[in-house]
Amino acid sequence: MPDSPAIASSGAATAVETAHAAAHPDYLRHHFESVEQQADTTNFAMWLFLLTEVMFFGGLFMAYLIMRNWYYPAFVEASHHLSIFWGTTNTAVLITSSFTMAMGVWCAETRRKKGLLLSLILTFCLGLVFLCIKGIEWHAEWVQHHVPGLHYSVESFVNPASDPEIYAEYHDRALSPAMALRTEMYFFLYFAMTGMHALHMIVGISILGFMILRARAGSYTNGHVTFVENVGLYWHFVDIIWIFLFPLLYLVSRHG
Amino acid sequence: MSTSTIVRLPDQSTARIPRMNFLSRENGLLSWLLTSDHKRIAILYLISITFFFFVGGALAGLIRLELLTPQSDLMATDTYNKVFTMHGLIMIFFFLVPSVPATIGNFVLPMMVGAKDLALPKINLLSWYLYIVAGGLMLYTMAVGGVDTGWTFTTPLSTHYLNTHVISAGLAVFVAGFSSIFTGLNFIVTIHKMRCPGMTWFRLPLFVWAHYAASLLMVLGTPVLAITLVLVVLERTVHIGVFDPALGGDPLLFQHLFWFYSHPAVYIMILPGMGVISEVISTFSRKRVFGYTAVAFSSVAIAVFGFFVWAHHMFIMGISNYAALVFSLLTMLVAVPSAIKIFNWSFTLYKGSITFETPMLYAIGFLGLFTIGGMTGVFLGTAGTDIHLTETYFVVAHFHFVMVGGMLMAFLAGIHFWWPKITGRMYPEKISQLAAVVTFIGFNLTFFPQFILGMLGMPRRYASYPPEFQILNVFSTAGATVLGVGYLLPVLYLTWSLKYGKIAGNNPWQATGLEWQTQSPPLTENFTRIPIMDHEAYDYEWLENQQQKEVASA
Amino acid sequence: MTEAHEHQRHIVSPKVYLAVFLSLLCLTALTTAASFVELYVFNVVVALAIAVIKAALVVLFFMHVRYSNRLTKLTVASGIFMFCVLVGMTLTDYFTRAWGQW
Secondary structure (H helix, E strand, C coil): CCCCCCCCCCCCCHHHHHHCHHHHHCCCCCCCCCHHHCCCCCHHHHHHHHHHHHHHHHHHHHHHHHHHHCCCHHHHHHHHCCCHHHHHHHHHHHHHHHHHHHHHHHHHHCCCCCHHHHHHHHHHHHHHHHHHHHHHHHHHHCCCCCCCCCCCCCHHHHHHHHHHHHHHHCCCCCCHHHHHHHHHHHHHHHHHHHHHHHHHHHHHHHHHHHHHHHHCCCCCCCCCCCCHHHHHHHHHHHHCCCCCHHHHHHHHHCCC | CCCCCCCCCCCCCCCCCCCCCCCCCCCCCCHHHHCCCCHHHHHHHHHHHHHHHHHHHHHHHHHHHHCCCCCCCCCCCCHHHHHHHHHHHHHHHHCCHHHHHHHHHHHHHHHCCCCCCCCCCCHHHHHHHHHHHHHHHHHHHHHHHHCCCCHHHHCCCHHHCCCCCCHHHHHHHHHHHHHHHHHHHHHHHHHCCCCCCCCCHEEEEHHHHHHHHHHHHHHHHHHHHHHHHHHHHHHHHHHHCCCCHHHCCEHHHHHHHHHHHHHHHHHHHHHHHHHHHHHHHHHHHHCCCHHHHHHHHHHHHHHHHHHHHHHHHHCCCCCCCHHHHHHHHHHHHHHHHHHHHHHHHHHHHHCCCCCCCCCCCCCCHHHHHHHHHHHHHHHHHHHHHHHCCCCCCCHHHHHHHHHHHHHHHHHHHHHHHHHHHHCCCCCCHHHHHHHHHHHHHHHHHHHHHHHHHHHCECCCCCCCCCHHHHHHHHHHHHHHHHHHHHHHHHHHHHHHHHHHHCCCCCCCCCCHHHHCCCCCCECEEEECCCCCCCCCCCCCCCCHHHHHHHHHCC | CHHCCCCCCEEECHHHHHHHHHHHHHHHHHHHHHHHCCCCCCHHHHHHHHHHHHHHHHHHHHHHHHCCCCCHHHHHHHHHHHHHHHHHHHHHHHHHHCCCCC
């Protein structure tokens, strides 16, 4: 690893820098004393960022909790219109992508370039698969007129028999017109939560794409794994959000 | 009080600004816009927040001018609504929240902990750019017609009834929130990971402790505001949402989520100011801050308790009486650490060698005004009293005593205190002392009458009022004029001092912080050698010995 | 700066990852299966309990918190704590709003 003079840009501090020249790879930023300090610092910063994300999604979960308790029948029947099959499949897809991401981190730590590339590409593709399945589900909701604010229809809730498949499975009773209107609230929160989650997925997938290009050029397998680790943390966090969204939106109301 | 001054300037006939420093290192606009030096970013921030302060101040001037007479004659009532809303939004999100942390904190915090820079310099620059984007959005909002919901974005007013520019204002605050999150995150990481050898937690200056506590609030509270504003914007665009009662939502849910951030936000605004006061009071009484540990922990205690009291903004909004009782009791808890700070600063003054340079004048002003502001906060935190006082000018006076009397005084104290470090030159002492006194007088004249107006029942947020309130309002407007002069003076003489101020030397105040043990203005990398902290904070004997050693070796 | 150096990077073996991955898949199957059984109020409890276990597995192993320093553990804990404060303190209002009004 050649020492890059470009990094040790700080004029007068070169005295300090030369003292550490032995342990001074070119990815060490000038204001850190050591590679460990830099790795620890960025890792901690990533955790703090995830902390803000917890509070960000926290507000949404809070709203869901209150509204589900207020409009329980509407939330129960509305959730019957989601596909548990696609939901479960998507959970499995996302968990698998978390696994491949974790393997990617391991490959970077143990300096396996091919393994890293494979893991990143798999994670990237699984992320896309997740979004595609999400798209299929959103499309189904669009077809059923369940997209709030656009051309929403309460037909499926004031007249459950109009949706024969779902009626056959759940035998939902017709909701009062007032309560049926509140199903729109469920779908609003559903779209807000899954949409916000999908937005985080898109950001993650974009970063993965960038990383695949860098990894092909040999980055991350030179001992500098912080970036891979931090993206891994982000990816797992997005996974955790889904782990909670899945039961709350799809499962808990099957038996109202 | 035998000595009249502690200022020790170098011989002006031979003194020079160091040739190598962070200002002289690179030139050109790009060297500023692409910098990752925390000191340059601090200056970028200082210029931007000063700009927004004067925009917000001009709006405040308009408000006071309108209130000079009982009728609404200067502007239409809905224009008045827009003016006080924009005043609130700009002052809170574009001045008070970033004021001390993003300028002074950015500049001196890394030096205080003995680091070459903040832990994440690029994120620091990103935070400034986000601030500029947010500021641009806010100015756009103002240019196209403003927003009149009040700075609180109260639903369903903001989502349903008004046709003003809630969306762009909401997005501006959303983006400004991320700027603040990144500053806070950077500080926490820096304080944890970048301290120099020997710099233990209990050797950190109290300024750093205060910023640590404020940063915790930024990181934990701001995201909740962000998601709340996203929901408001969505509700406005798709007309479905969780806040509008006509659509089955709960406006109180908005209030809960909003105040979960916005109550801690007042501690985001005041805690860094308290950090400045600790430094200034200690330096100008030549004593270690009395009860260092208690003051340090009281900062953290304010941050923690701050998250348990938010519903005291909602006592009259229809929350449960039992919840009001709990939140009212918890609110009293915050008074304890705040009082600890005030008492400990007072004990620091006791038997100290006090001198009255400008920063100290501002700091002493802070002590008095913050105490009044804090105590009236206890009135408002008491559920019963609050029902009478809330939504009156009493509340307006209360938070202006804390925010303007507290935070703005602290900000000015800090700017004067660190001005020699930032620029290498002294500000002119006499005129700045005058400015401090003018500010204090103007402030009291402006806001003290508002306590009385509130007690008498004058409601806030109206352009007109019954004629019997006029005399007090005239006092208030007159005071605002004096206050305006008090704020204009520093801009003038501080700009003047950039070229004509006396050369300050490394440590004109004989202060003990690490930032004073290096040249002014500092080098880009702050220290020629990473310092080793071998003494406690505020150890004036150590400083004395250090200087004797230097004299002996010279 | 002891905390910066006490932490030696721990490389988690792929075997652990695989075990965690398989348990996550099993738990997903379990939670879906459980939702088809009528458990009344316990449907929610079971679903959330399984979600918490899954999240804990991800945090502890995939995100390496089990092998991390105290600071990281504290950060995770404070995230959970603040979320509980947000929900819990808000619920003090929602739970008691109707008290004394019947």
